[in-house]
Amino acid sequence: MIFNQLPTARLGPHPDRPRPCGNNVPHTPLRPMWFCRADGQPWPCPEARLLLRAEYGDRQPALSIYLAGLMYEAMHDLYHLNPHDGPAPRDLFQRFVAWGPYRRPIVGDPP
Template structure:
């Protein structure tokens, strides 16, 4: 059996697997793994989805408060430190960042 793909259902933007607001916790965990060292790329991909979701929310008559909650849902969980830092053993990050061996 293949991997369960936690994707969204439009126009509600809830996970098709667990019914949580998308991106759900399982999808966030997958993104963290898939985008190690590529935080900017992750934010760009989420931005494209956020743009679609904003359109769906606007079409549904949602308020600016709803859109702000949506923005937080899409972006506030993304780490402010590089994702690779979350996978580097303690004490090794400086060596990794500086490129020294």
């Protein structure tokens, strides 16, 4: 059975955010594939990103920590599902963390 091959949930952060709005399907990840439950896009989808920014508000470091923890969980799940052709670490970083609000803008050209 395929269920015996799926990775088990680990002790990292539980992907329960962004919180659902009303009776709509929440834009939370469907593990172990890490697709959005609501729209089927790779999580975090654009809607989840907007909702996460709004939910965390001025707690930007907390959002970055939450996203980094989920990236770690996604790496475990996705590499377990497809160990020979999994996503590149850089791609997962871009997908989970780099879009986050706790980024400093580049000022001028690097030396």
